[in-house]
Amino acid sequence: DTGVSQDPRHKITKRGQNVTFRCDPISEHNRLYWYRQTLGQGPEFLTYFQNEAQLEKSRLLSDRFSAERPKGSFSTLEIQRTEQGDSAMYLCASSLVPPDREGGSNQPQHFGDGTRLSIL
């Protein structure tokens, strides 16, 4: 079963360092989403892609956060100059939206197991 894959599973870094996480969506899925989840809370939406286009990024937490999906397949989420408050689980999800409904359609999102970021 080739579900959503995230790498690494756990990242420990010092404050001020840059980190990058990778997400490989389910192969036929054209939408890819990033969420952040802190302890005791539900996931919080950050950004999403339709193929290679980033269609929503206003919810990224600060300008230190950026995401790419250069070829419309895997995606990366980068955090620059990490801070203590960035410690969280970063989740990726993907979904398949049929081409004739790309203007606005709701399809269930399937999540990976996340990357747990710990800032020392």
Next chain:
Amino acid sequence: QKEVEQDPGPLSVPEGAIVSLNCTYSNSAFQYFMWYRQYSRKGPELLMYTYSSGNKEDGRFTAQVDKSSKYISLFIRDSQPSDSATYLCAMSLYNNNDMRFGAGTRLTVKP
């Protein structure tokens, strides 16, 4: 007031019990309603996905949506120890790009 409210529990029940999990929300424009199960150190796993009001059943799970009351429920029949997890409700507008989650209810089913 949060957009989606969910009692964090914890909730503990004996094996075989019927479990009722609930969420309330404030945005009447939500149209899609989801329940996810999340085991410790794992990502959320989609359990139920419903549109608008009504009931949906899948095996031991039943999801109910009451849009007039802005209230959704998940029922688990014949609960099993393997059901022990955190259950997250989520909802979104017509365009599913931004799901809003509850904080999750932690459930323990004791053998």
